[in-house]
Amino acid sequence: MNTLEINHLSKTYSNGVKALQQINLTLENGMFGLLGPNGAGKSSLMRTIAALQLPDKGNVIFNGTDIGEQPQFIRKHLGYLPQEFGVYPKVSAVELLNHMAILKGIFNQKIRKEQIESLLVQTNLYQHRKKSVSSYSGGMKQRFGIAQALLGNPKVIIVDEPTAGLDPEERNRFHNLLSEIGEQVIVVLSTHIVEDVRDLCTKMAVMGGGKILLEGSPKELMTNLNGHIWKKEIKKETLEAHQKSFNVISSRLFAGNTQIHVYADRQPEEGFELVDAGLEEVYFSLMRGFPIGRKEGVAC
Numbered sequence: 001m002n003t004l005e006i007n008h009l010s011k012t013y014s015n016g017v018k019a020l021q022q023i024n025l026t027l028e029n030g031m032f033g034l035l036g037p038n039g040a041g042k043s044s045l046m047r048t049i050a051a052l053q054l055p056d057k058g059n060v061i062f063n064g065t066d067i068g069e070q071p072q073f074i075r076k077h078l079g080y081l082p083q084e085f086g087v088y089p090k091v092s093a094v095e096l097l098n099h100m101a102i103l104k105g106i107f108n109q110k111i112r113k114e115q116i117e118s119l120l121v122q123t124n125l126y127q128h129r130k131k132s133v134s135s136y137s138g139g140m141k142q143r144f145g146i147a148q149a150l151l152g153n154p155k156v157i158i159v160d161e162p163t164a165g166l167d168p169e170e171r172n173r174f175h176n177l178l179s180e181i182g183e184q185v186i187v188v189l190s191t192h193i194v195e196d197v198r199d200l201c202t203k204m205a206v207m208g209g210g211k212i213l214l215e216g217s218p219k220e221l222m223t224n225l226n227g228h229i230w231k232k233e234i235k236k237e238t239l240e241a242h243q244k245s246f247n248v249i250s251s252r253l254f255a256g257n258t259q260i261h262v263y264a265d266r267q268p269e270e271g272f273e274l275v276d277a278g279l280e281e282v283y284f285s286l287m288r289g290f291p292i293g294r295k296e297g298v299a300c
């Protein structure tokens, strides 16, 4: 079992932005979802875990070693799939993986070849291995990203917004790949997409303003909110009035009508029906400042 302990982590940038404020988290093997709006501090946290930047206070302990003191220790065991690779060179997938494997310190040619072939098979890219990565579709690029992140058998994998822009089939395939990997290593999945966390992660946290606002398992967090989420179908033109009168968490078009979800301890008025809370309700209730059931593992 791998463990990543994040203790009292704080970071203020030179412009005064408090990007991380007293972050405490413990991660073990499995998929950990990190949700939060733009600017919440997710990338700052991941860069610190990857030892790409130092915190002002606190530390990150990976399998017993303080990575601030020994950054090489985490780098050796880390796979990183950034949001965008930026420019893809016009070289084939197999050549690019070979180059990256050397950079990761896999110097034995036989081991390198075997590992690259097995990763190309695992990510379903073997038949496209000789094509230039720049010609790949979005989904293939993401799978290539996973293949390169898995070089050297990392114990911690960080994936940043991995499914943005993928079609449903590619997203599904990518999900299956991630969940297979996630059983033996720590996978940190940073995303805005609430469903990805609900579908894939056993543990999660929501960040906002550099803090952990909520932490727990998606299932428990949803259960805690049950009994508080009410739905009603309304006429589109009455949406604003409903927003003024009730704690509207979300509104969406449903079969031509507008359906609203409202946070309330009891039926807000006639016509509202209680519904099971989804992770979106948890997230949006939190973001809108409603007192969601905070029983389990909440940091602040």
Ligand SMILES: Nc1ncnc2c1ncn2[C@@H]1O[C@H](COP(=O)(O)OP(=O)(O)OP(=O)(O)O)[C@@H](O)[C@H]1O
Pocket (backbone or CB within 6 Å): 013, 014, 015, 017, 018, 019, 036, 037, 038, 039, 040, 041, 042, 043, 044, 045
């Ligand atoms: N190098 C930096 N110097 C100054 N401020 C920074 C720096 N990097 C990030 N910030 C600021 O720190 C805050 C947290 O940013 P961060 O990128 O960690 O958030 P995020 O949750 O990853 O957002 P996004 O989803 O948009 O990437 C933001 O206000 C951002 O503008």
